Amino acid sequence: MSGAAPTLLLCSETDDLSGLCGEFERAAARACPGLRVRCWTPDTATTELQSVVAIAGWFVPLGLPARLPRLRLLASIGAGVEHLLRDPDLPPDVPVTRIVDPAQARGMAEYVLWAALHFHRDLDRVLAQQTRREWRMPAQRPASAYRVGIMGLGAMGAEVARTLAAHGFDVHGWARRPAALDCVTTWAGPEAMRPFLAGLDMVVSLLPLTPETRGLCNADWFAALKPGAVFVNCGRGEQLVVPALVDALRSGHLRAAVLDVFEHEPLPADDPLWTEPAVVITPHMASSASAEVIAGQIVENTARALARRALLHAVDRLRGY
Ligand code: NDP
Numbered sequence: 001m002s003g004a005a006p007t008l009l010l011c012s013e014t015d016d017l018s019g020l021c022g023e024f025e026r027a028a029a030r031a032c033p034g035l036r037v038r039c040w041t042p043d044t045a046t047t048e049l050q051s052v053v054a055i056a057g058w059f060v061p062l063g064l065p066a067r068l069p070r071l072r073l074l075a076s077i078g079a080g081v082e083h084l085l086r087d088p089d090l091p092p093d094v095p096v097t098r099i100v101d102p103a104q105a106r107g108m109a110e111y112v113l114w115a116a117l118h119f120h121r122d123l124d125r126v127l128a129q130q131t132r133r134e135w136r137m138p139a140q141r142p143a144s145a146y147r148v149g150i151m152g153l154g155a156m157g158a159e160v161a162r163t164l165a166a167h168g169f170d171v172h173g174w175a176r177r178p179a180a181l182d183c184v185t186t187w188a189g190p191e192a193m194r195p196f197l198a199g200l201d202m203v204v205s206l207l208p209l210t211p212e213t214r215g216l217c218n219a220d221w222f223a224a225l226k227p228g229a230v231f232v233n234c235g236r237g238e239q240l241v242v243p244a245l246v247d248a249l250r251s252g253h254l255r256a257a258v259l260d261v262f263e264h265e266p267l268p269a270d271d272p273l274w275t276e277p278a279v280v281i282t283p284h285m286a287s288s289a290s291a292e293v294i295a296g297q298i299v300e301n302t303a304r305a306l307a308r309r310a311l312l313h314a315v316d317r318l319r320g321y
Contacts, residue, residue: 004051006070008302010077011040012058017077023291024056027299035302040064054302056294059083065090072305073097075298078289079104079156080236081315082209090317097301099289100155100313107287108156109163112148112204112232115258116164119202119230120146124256124278143168147199152206152235153179153186154321156287160206172196197224205235210320213239222248230256234286237262242273249278260286 008024010017018039028035038048046067054073055065065071066089074084076098084096118124122138129136148164150157153175165171165183173181174196178188187196197203203225207213217231218241225231231254233240240259248254256278262271265284273279301311315321 005034005036006053006302006306007036007038007048007051008054008056008299009038009040009044009049009052010056011060011064012077013061014059017056017058020056020077020291020295023295024299027292027295028302031296031299032303032306035299053306054298056298057084060087062087063089065094073298073302073311075301077294077298080208081321082236085317085320095305095311096315096317097298097311097313098315099294099297101289101293101297102155102159103293104287104289105156105159106163108206108234109160111234111260111282111286112150112160113163113167115204115230115232116146116148116167116169116202119256120169144170146170146201147172149174149196149200149203150206151175151203152208153181154206154208156234157204157206160204172200193221194224197221198226200226200229202230202232204232205239207235207239208321209236209238212320215239215241217241217244219244219247222254225254227253228255230254230258232258232260234260237265246272246276249276254278256280258282260284 010020010024021037021039024037028037049068051070052068053070054075056075056077058077065074065087071091071094074094074096076084079099081096081098120143125138147170149172150161151174153161153173157173158181161171161173161181161184172185172187173179174187174192176189179186216239222244245257249257258280260282261284267273267281274281297312304311
């Protein structure tokens with residue numbers, strides 16, 4: 001069976017990826033002729049798995065990559081890779097890649113710009129006034145008086161920071177390593193977290209989920225924010241300790257939260273967050289890459305992996321992103 005045509009396996013336990021098959025087949029015809037595309041199901045035969053050279057996946061079943069003797073590439077169909085790295089039996093020599101898409105970063109910048117404008121221009125308060133038929137103009141301040149902090153200055157965070165700075169906001173960014181971005185004040189490392197947070201009107205997570213960022217936004221973290229700050233989570237749900245958020249909102253310390261990502265998605269219909277005042281919930285829609293970009297990048301990387309050439313957007317498995 002090892003002589004069978006190399007196969008790219010679309011694979012997730014939680015999502016139906018069959019809708020991506022056609023796009024992957026078209027990309028394969030263009031960039032990797034002879035590559036077969038198959039969609040994984042729990043019934044996929046072991047013999048079929050012998051020819052898999054690449055997985056394009058999200059929640060790949062634990063242990064599956066270790067059972068694929070010809071596997072050369074484990075590719076995330078999104079920007080994050082934590083779903084793939086959670087497998088303790090991942091073969092150490094199989095590279096892991098992710099999607100990096102400038103158009104997706106621009107979409108993320110639109111989403112965060114909307115959130116910044118909403119609170120900077122007091123739309124939350126004005127909408128509440130409308131329910132009471134109350135006509136009261138809020139004081140207008142320049143965007144330069146509204147300080148937005150971006151946690152994570154990678155493909156997403158850097159574009160968000162640049163876009164907010166171009167709209168006149170006072171933008172601060174925090175990452176693991178020092179970074180230089182025009183018109184953005186940057187901070188690096190855990191010791192800079194508190195001074196970074198202290199003066200922010202809004203803080204946005206655009207961090208990947210790693211052991212260091214899991215549970216980062218806890219009670220101590222919220223206490224370090226300026227009273228009246230707004231929290232926006234576009235990173236991953238597991239970075240937020242939900243009871244700490246709810247306490248910070250109910251005590252009045254936090255003005256509001258905009259949540260796009262959750263530990264369990266879709267957010268269950270009976271989750272109390274749905275009805276928590278001052279929480280805006282969006283369905284992991286901040287930004288996604290197009291099917292064409294996802295298929296194009298992963299098929300290109302499959303061709304590179306088969307030819308043993310350098311891969312695009314490989315992640316550092318040790319670092320976790
Ligand atoms: P990148 O890998 O390009 O950037 C990650 C950034 O986070 C880097 O600046 C990195 O610092 C920083 N970082 C990582 N760990 C730490 C840490 N422990 N302390 C401080 N900074 C840290 O990722 P992307 O920008 O492409 O994406 C980031 C995340 O955004 C994704 O992993 C995903 O979870 C989320 N996302 C959400 C979407 C949505 O629709 N809600 C869409 C796309 C992404 P350094 O620069 O020093 O390495």
